[in-house]
Amino acid sequence: MDFLLLAPDRSRIVIEVDGVQHYGRKNPPDDKGRVSYTAVPRLYSEMVAEDRRLRLAGYEVYRFGGWELTEPNGAQLLADFFDDLLKRHQAPVSV
Template structure:
């Protein structure tokens, strides 16, 4: 999801303008859950030939910004979802919905 100019006007100057989320779930009680699916582009460079710690660091910084903004963030790797998405996500959602929200520090 992208924050567009209309949303920016509604949210004010502190809106997260450059943030893109894979999935945003708005649950009862103003609970905001972000699901991210990370492929190799989050941690490699040179067409997959070497790790890129700066890309990984940027991803973690985005996580922190979301968490400080009151979002719960859960990351999945592309590889773990590729072959077993249905059972993995069924278990995840059961656990998510049975637990209270994670409160930011």
């Protein structure tokens, strides 16, 4: 769990930022020093199993790929997401 948010409506929200280490293993550098990764299905399975466990425990889980956050529109993507998330989880109105 990278971040846990407690919303005004008492929802529990988990934010995950997934880098390649969440689903792959680092390979030795090639002859030019470049590093690559190999997908590891077991790592992916562990990650989605944890998602299921958290959801069954009452958490909302939102995942971001680390790559998408490094794109030129990454900051706007996050701003839009949090705007939408806050709209969804406003504090209940007392009557």
